[in-house]
Amino acid sequence: MRSSTALAIALLTAACSSSDPERPAPGTPDPPGPETCYAPPEGDDPARVEAIAPFRRYVDPFIGTGGVGFGVGSAFPGPQRPFGMVRPGPDTTSPSGAIAFAHCSGYAYDDPFIYGFSQTRMHGTGIVDYGHIGLMPTLGMTAEKTTAAGRRIAYDKATERASPGSYDVTLADGVHVEITATERVALYRTTFPQGSDATLLLDIGHALPGVDIVDGQVDLDPASQQITGFAKVAGGYSGRYGGMPVYFAARFNQPFVTYGVFQGGALAQGEFSRTGGDVGAWASFDPQADGQVGVAIAISFVDVAHARMNLAEEASTFDFDAVRSDAEAAWESALSRMEIVARKESDLRIAYTALYHTLLMPTLATEVDGTYRGLDGDVHTAAGFTYYTDFSLWDTYRTLHPWLTLLYPERQRDMLQSMVAMGVEGGAPPKWPLGIGETGGMVGDSATVVFADSWARGLRDFDLGAAYDVLRASATTELPKGGRNHVLEYAEKGFIGIESGGSSGSSTLEYALDDFALATLADAHGRGDDATLFKERSGNWKNLWDAESGFLLGRHADGRFPSDDDHKAWQDYWAEGTTWHYTWFVPHDPHGLAETMGGRETFLRRLDDYFAMSTCQLAGKLLPKPYYWHSNEPVLFIPWLYGELDEAARAATWSRWALATEYGDGPDGLPGNDDGGTMSAWWLFTASGFFPRIATSEYLIGAPILPEITLKLPGGDFTITTTGPAHGVPVRATLDGQSLGRPRFDQSQIAAGGKLVIELADEARAWE
Incomplete structure (x- = not known):
């Protein structure tokens, strides 16, 4: 979550009819708490629906692309590779315009118009940024189409389709747009109506709502059928460091019939170049018999030469079907690390879409030759690792990075090395690095937690000394730039x-x-x-x-x-x-907090009251909530506080309540901003029946809603199954046949795989 409004804060009130049991000094007897407005489900649901490969069939990229108010998920349906640099997709608007907070990824599910297809964006954030290089297929070229309002067009929602690695839609003028991607190149296959004036325009001044274009350039070369240049945007975060430049090289698969550039709305047919934030270019084509025109757009965070290099390496020829097939294979490989048995089809869709969402950010920032532009503005070479950026650390340290450490350690290792490089080159630990700059977003020194959590869980292939020196400096001195x-x-x-x-x-x-x-x-x-x-x-x-x-x-x-x-x-x-x-x-330090509050029983009663009041809040996700507000990160671990005190049954009850009330399989299926996969990772942990203890090697045990999962860990398969009633609470667990004395287990116990069996019962009882 990244945004608030005066109206939302003014409307932030408790919906419970009972009084707020605000406590006096610890040790004072507690007044009776309110009755809960939530009844856990009863009965049993023995159904079992096993996911069958290809697992990407269960991913619905439209989940989380809608919602209202603070319930906006900020997901996007366009294609990318896992953690890819390029994220092409549609940018949409309503008849009255696009509200920034509802368009942080450029897309809102209920919008009826598309005004361009940009190449960069983030997933699930509450800030608007990126949105570089707008491509728009259109019939003919006019000055009006140089503006977003002048070229926006309705689209047929019934034709809109998205899956991992692919997106396509039909516009109201009959143009069909298909998109796929390599790691650094977006490929568009556009099919025009027979006999139409097939035109593709590239708008350097294309922007998401609230984002400024501060500079740009476009160069058109008919001989090579290419358009190159750059756009520099200043968005909600990139504006803090002067703006984020993205360079591009676009190659078309057919000769230009007519072409030109534009600036400030003025067309210059037959000309080749313009400089500034309000420029662009277009070309018209004589389509093949099938009406198709293709374009591959490579991007770079370094310069145009590297954009050309990325284009040559990843899309030397325009083979849309081959690239899409490769993208689908990359996603299938990533998604196959989790095999799921659910009780209903909708849970499979939620589960695999959540897994998909955890693999979108951070963002690849390494060029094909291994170079990257660091936070110091200089170009470096990533020796022995892949450099990433776009770390929403205040969010992701809680669930996303522990999830990646567990299931995708090779990716997490590169992210740790990237953060080491950022600290060394930038002179301070990364806080919220976006693109090539540090934004300083949110509070805390969250990189410290990510390093410690990864280290505790056995992921140690990074330069601890270099990381520690920067983190210690941030914790003890006022650094010239950045730090605490x-x-x-x-x-x-x-x-x-x-x-x-x-x-x-x-x-x-x-x-x-x-x-x-x-x-x-x-x-x-x-x-x-x-x-x-x-x-x-x-x-x-x-x-x-x-x-x-x-x-x-x-x-x-x-x-x-x-x-x-x-x-x-x-x-x-x-x-x-x-x-x-x-x-x-x-x-x-949950035990210290319990002691401070007056002891274990007082702490637990107060926590019970808190969740009882939470169930009585206004339903929905439109506004912030005063008690448990799952749409934002600070509360995500609170249901699991019970587990910290070995009260696994109550941890299961309230974490399941959050699963049931905050997630779904529709466009509003996320509790709010996914924040780079944070909310999705919370779902995956909780639905699987375990949760990471922060910056330790341990996991707490809850009650899975998925009757069986298998995680393909590097050391072997780790399987979690349940026995007993589906809606029961955990009372016992065994790991590889050995009873666990407490409702928790250690990373070392599953490093080589294993089988965790969680026994559920209708009523809570002492852990066995």
């Missing part, structure tokens, strides 16, 4: 004062978690004194505990707690959340 904000104040006081700026409370809590992770890395690196220091600092969350109210709160620089905190409203000292959201945010 207000770190000296945090180190001195143990918290960041409200007067230091927005999200001070969230930053304090995130830094405490970051310090826990950094202590793990210090110990691994043989830095015992550092490990002791950061372990001690990981307890700084306690400095936000207000004993009088019984909540974690922001704190003034002089130590006072605010007296007017509305626990159900967004506060400036929280990042996109309420006090009810953040009072639980101690994922690394």
Whole structure:
């Protein structure tokens, strides 16, 4: 999640009729909590539907492309390769225009118009960025078509199809558009009506809503049937560092009949070049007998020469069907690492689409010759690894990166090496790097958690020393550029004062978690004194505990707690959340939080009340919610807090509730922004019956909604099955025939594969 509005915050209210049980000092008897508005499903559903290869048949790229308000998923239906650089697809609009927050990926499911097909975008973010190089097939060329409004056209929703590696649609003028992609090249096959004036235009000034085009260039070469150039956009995040340039080389599979360039809406037929942010080019063709005209558009983050190089390497000839077949094969290989048995077909669609969504970001940023443009602006060579960018780390450290570490460790290893390079070249740990720049988005030092979590789970093929030096510097000094904000104040006081700026409370809590992770890395690196220091600092969350109210709160620089905190409203000292959201945010020390709240039983009763109130909130995803709000990351681990205290049955009850109420198989099937696959990874873990303990080697056990899954791990197959009633709660588990004394297991226990059997019962009882 990345955006909020004054209206949404004003409308943020509790929907429960019962009073908010806001607690006095720990140890004080609790008043009765409210009745829950949720009844867990009863009965049994013995159906079993086994996924059958090809698994890509179950992926529906339209899931998450719709939604309203804070329920917008920001997914897109266009094709790409796993973590590919190029993401071609349609950019849509409504009759009255496109609201930015609903078009962060360029596409909104209910829009009736397409105004272009751009080559870059992100998946599931709450910020609008990228959207470079708009291609538009059209019948003839006029000055009006140089603008988005002038060329927008209705399309036949019934003809729109998408699957991993492929997208196609028929426009209202009868032009049929098919798209596929290599890692760095988008291929379009356009079929024009017989006898029409077949024209393809490239708009350098094409933009997603709210994104500015700050510079560009277009060069047309009829002899080679190519158009090259670049576009530099300044979006919601890339604008923070001056804008993101993307270079391109487009080669058409037929000669130009007529051609020209344009600038500022003025056509210049027969001319070859223009410079600026409002330029473009077009060419008309004499289609083959089948009416088809093809174009391959390669992109580069380095320069036009590398775009040409990428084009020559990945699409030396225009063979659309072969490229699409290769794309489908790449996806099938990636998706086949998870074999699923579900109880209904819709769960197979949700499951494999979620898996697909976890493989879209971060973004490949390495050219075919191994070079990349780093955060320092210079061109480097990735020696022995593949360089990625677009790390939404405040989101992805929670679920996506643990999922990739488990199932796609070779990809995660390259991402860790990429983050090391970013830290060394940029002088600070990556925070929210987009393209070739650091945006500084969100709070915390989340790269620390990603490194520590990966290391703890056995993924250690990266330069720990280089990573640690940068992370330690960020945690102890004010770096010239980047790093932890207000770190000296945090180190001195143990918290960041409200007067230091927005999200001070969230930053304090995130830094405490970051310090826990950094202590793990210090110990691994043989830095015992550092490990002791950061372990001690990981307890700084306690400095936000207000004993009088019984909540974690922001704190003034002089130590006072605010007296007017509305626990159900967004506060400036929280990042996109309420006090009810953040009072639980101690994922690394849940037992310490329970003790601070008054002990285990008090903690559990209060958590029960929290979820009871959460079920009584207004239904739907339009607005933020004051209690459990699954549309945003800070609460994602809260159902699993029960599991931290070995209460697996209650962890299963409330995590299943979130699965049932927040996800689906329609365009509104995500709880909100997928945030680079974060929400999808949460579904995969939870539906499979286990969840990662943050920055450790352990997983908590819950109750799968999928009766059987097999994960193809590097060391062997890891299978999870259940016994007992389908809607039951977990009471016992065995791993390779051995009973687990607690509802958890360690990464080392499944490194060579294994079989986890989770026993479910109708009623909760002591773990056996």
